[in-house]
Structure formats: structure tokens, C-alpha cells
Amino acid sequence: DDSVKDPQALKQTEVFGHRGWSAKYPENTMASFIAALEIGVDGLEFDVHLSKDGEIIVIHDANLSRTTNGQGYVEDHTVEQLRKLDAGSWFDKNFGGQVIPTLDEVLELASLQPRKVKLNIELKLGRAPYAGLGDKVWQKVCSCGLMNETIISSFNHFALRDLKQIHKDANIAILYQEGLVDPWRYAMFLKAEGLHPHYQTFDESVVRGSHAMGTSIRPYTVNDVSKMNELLTWGVDAIITDHPDVLLAVRARR
Numbered sequence: 111d112d113s114v115k116d117p118q119a120l121k122q123t124e125v126f127g128h129r130g131w132s133a134k135y136p137e138n139t140m141a142s143f144i145a146a147l148e149i150g151v152d153g154l155e156f157d158v159h160l161s162k163d164g165e166i167i168v169i170h171d172a173n174l175s176r177t178t179n180g181q182g183y184v185e186d187h188t189v190e191q192l193r194k195l196d197a198g199s200w201f202d203k204n205f206g207g208q209v210i211p212t213l214d215e216v217l218e219l220a221s222l223q224p225r226k227v228k229l230n231i232e233l234k235l236g237r238a239p240y241a242g243l244g245d246k247v248w249q250k251v252c253s254c255g256l257m258n259e260t261i262i263s264s265f266n267h268f269a270l271r272d273l274k275q276i277h278k279d280a281n282i283a284i285l286y287q288e289g290l291v292d293p294w295r296y297a298m299f300l301k302a303e304g305l306h307p308h309y310q311t312f313d314e315s316v317v318r319g320s321h322a323m324g325t326s327i328r329p330y331t332v333n334d335v336s337k338m339n340e341l342l343t344w345g346v347d348a349i350i351t352d353h354p355d356v357l358l359a360v361r362a363r364r
């Protein structure tokens with residue numbers, strides 16, 4: 111019986127809202143995070159950059175033009191300038207009041223929840239990697255007492271290594287799209303708590319291999335119901351989705 115060999119697979123797979131509830135709300139806004147929390151997600155995934163004056167800013171792209179009415183790079187604007195931008199109208203004019211959140215606001219939101227909420231904070235890059243971004247993020251997480259609930263991920267594995275060198279207790283997860291053989295060995299090497307693969311780049315053997323090493327596996331970005339069901343059967347630790355409402359319903363029906 112496989113379940114006996116893999117006790118991690120017996121735990122309930124967690125639902126992580128990708129950029130909040132990004133299918134229905136403007137991604138990476140407080141409206142998106144609050145709505146995801148209200149339907150009962152286990153965790154929120156979101157992305158961070160640094161402003162010109164060193165504030166940690168919650169936005170996906172390095173450039174402002176897709177999701178705000180601003181232009182140019184996040185890193186060329188002060189937090190005061192960034193906070194004046196409209197981060198909702200691009201999605202729907204009814205969300206015109208949404209602004210770009212700071213990490214502080216999202217940490218406060220999570221701290222105020224009556225239940226424990228997991229946070230998956232993804233370190234992004236500007237024109238170049240931001241020096242010390244992981245360190246700054248982890249210090250804020252610690253000051254809010256959210257260390258046990260937080261996972262720092264990145265496609266920039268150097269940033270994860272640097273963070274781990276400064277904060278040995280930081281939970282890091284390796285984001286990857288393809289090309290890792292026996293990825294759990296790489297996770298052991300980087301002392302990563304988890305692997306966050308693109309959902310098309312792995313199979314059930316990677317779940318078993320990872321779990322045998324005590325490594326968590328949380329694929330992204332899964333919006334297809336049949337894939338959700340397959341991953342639930344494999345017993346992945348979490349699924350990151352734009353449609354947390356759908357995944358919650360799929361999980362509840364099983």
C-alpha cells in the first residue's frame with residue numbers, strides 16, 4: 111500500500127490562491143487576498159519586488175504597465191509614487207480603488223486572521239536580482255511571528271541560497287519549470303523545505319521521491335479540474351491555483 115510508504119500523501123492537500131484569487135479579482139491586491147481568505151484558502155501565493163526607496167512591494171511584473179496605470183520599472187519608483195497608482199482598473203473598472211500592496215499590509219492581513227494562513231512569498235527580479243530581498247522579507251516575516259506559516263520561493267535559486275546563508279531557519283522552496291533530474295536531491299543540497307514545479311514537469315514518482323526525503327511538493331498553476339484531481343490523488347502537499355473556489359470544491363467532493 112503506497113499510502114503507508116508515504117504518510118505525507120495522507121495529509122490533506124492545501125489550497126493556495128495564486129496571487130490571491132486572481133481569476134476573479136485583480137491579482138496581488140488586497141481585494142484578491144481578502145476574497146481568497148473569505149472562501150477558506152489554506153494559503154496565499156504572491157510576488158515581491160523592491161521600490162527605489164527599499165520598500166517591499168507586492169506585484170508580479172518588474173514593469174508597472176500590465177497591472178497598473180503607471181509605466182516603467184517598480185524599482186525606479188518610490189513607495190509613495192507606487193501607492194498612487196491604480197492596480198485594479200486594468201482588470202475591471204469596479205476595482206479602480208485597489209492600490210499596490212506593501213508586504214507589511216499582507217503580513218498584517220495574515221496576522222489578523224482567526225486561523226493560521228500560509229504565505230508563499232515569491233522573490234522576483236527587477237532589471238537584475240534585488241540585493242538582500244530575501245533577507246529583508248524574512249526579517250519582516252519574523253517580526254510578525256509568521257515564520258512557521260511562510261515559505262519563500264523563487265526561480266532565482268541564488269537568492270534562495272543567499273537567504274538560507276543568512277537565516278538558516280527560513281523555509282525556502284525551489285520554483286522550477288523543467289530540467290531537474292531527481293529534484294529532491296537538489297532540494298536537499300539547497301536545504302529547501304519544498305519544491306514548486308510547473309505542474310506539467312513532474313509525475314507521481316517525483317511526489318514519492320520528494321516525500322521519501324521529507325520534501326514538500328506544491329505544483330503551480332493548476333486551473334484544470336482533471337489535473338487537480340490527479341494531483342490530489344498523488345497526494346501533493348499543496349496546489350497553487352488561480353481558481354481556489356474550484357479547487358476547494360473539487361477537494362471537498364472527494
Ligand code: G3P
Pocket residue numbers: 128155157170232263285306330331350
Ligand atoms: O509560485 C508559482 C507561480 O506563481 C510562479 O510563476 O509567473 O505566476 O509568478 P508566476
Ligand code: CA
Pocket residue numbers: 155156157232
Ligand atoms: Ca508567483
